[in-house]
Amino acid sequence: MKILLDRHHPFREGMKVFSPMLPVIAIWGGVIGIAMGQSSLTFWQSISMSIFVFAGSAQLATLPLFAVGAPVWTIFVTSLLVNCRFLIFSAGLATHFSYLSLFRRTMLAFLNMDVIYLLFTKQKLVLEESSNKTYLYLGIGISGFVTWQVASITGIVVASLLPREWGLDFAGTLVLIPLVLGAIHTPVAVIAVLSAVVVAIALFSLPYKLSLTLAVVVAMMVGIGLDFIAERQRAKAQEQ
C-alpha cells in the first residue's frame, strides 16, 4: 500500500511510464478476448487461457488450431514460433536483472510483453543492481498485465453475449495486420515474410498445420541467406 501512496516511489513512476500505452494494451487485450469468446473454447477455457498464457499473438495464432482439433504438439510448436521474438527481449532484460533469484527472474520475464520491453528499455537505466530499477519494471509490467487482463476478460464476456454470425472473430485476424506491417521495415524482412506467405498458402493442406512451421523455417532461411549476400556485397564494396 505504501508503494502505491508514495508519489515518488519507482513503482508509481513505472505506472506513469505505462499510462500513455493504456489504450493500446486495452484494445489489444479486448480484441483477443473477443476472438477467444467467439472461438471453439468454452468460457472457462478462454478465461484460463487469458490469465495463464498471457501472450496475445500466440493465443490468436493457436485459436484456429483448437477449432480444427489440431494435435497438442502442433499448438505448442506454433506458439513457440510466434513467441520466439521474446527470446531476444529476454537477452535485453538479462543485462539488468541477472542478479535476481531464479523465481524472481521468471516472474519478471512473464510480464514482458513487447510494449513493456519497449517502455522499460527507453528509460534511463543503470547497469548495476538496483531495487529501484526492479520496482520501475514492476510498475510498468504489472500495469500492463492488469490492463490487458481486464480488457481481455471483458472481451470474452462481451463476445459470449453476441451472435457468432457477426463475424467478430475477424477482429482477431485484423489486429494481426498492424503487427506484421509494423515489423517489416527492411527489404529483406519483406521478402522473408512474403516467402512465408507463399509457403503458408501452397502447403495449407498438409496435416498437423505443418504449413505454419515450414513457412516460418523458410522465411528464416530466406532472411539469413539474403542477409549473408548483403554482407558479402558490403564487404566487397569496402575492399574496392
Place this chain on the structure above:
Amino acid sequence: MKNSQIYFAIILLMVSTIVMRSGFLLFGKYVKLSARLQKALTYAPAAAIASIIVQAIFFVQGQLMFSWNNHRLIAAVPAALFFLWKKSMLGCIIVGMFFLTALRNGFWL
C-alpha cells in the same frame, strides 16, 4: 478436442510464454546466440503471424477462395491500406469490420 486435452494445451502454451520470455534471463550465462541467428529469429514472428493471416483470409472452409465472394479477403485489403495510411490499429479493425459487415449484407458500396 476433449476438455482435458484443451487444458493440457493451455498449460503448454503457458510453458511456451515462460520459456520464451525468460530464456536468456535464465540461461544467458550458459548459451550465447550468434548475431546471425539472432537476426534470423527477428523474422520468425512476422512470418508466423503473416502466415496465420493469409490462412485465415484466403481459405474458406478449407478451400482456397480467390474471388469477390470471399468477404474476409476483400475486407482485409482496405483495413491494411488504412493502417499503412494512418498507423492506427483501432482504425484498421474498424475499417475491416465495416467492410466485412457491408459485404456480407450485400452492400457493394
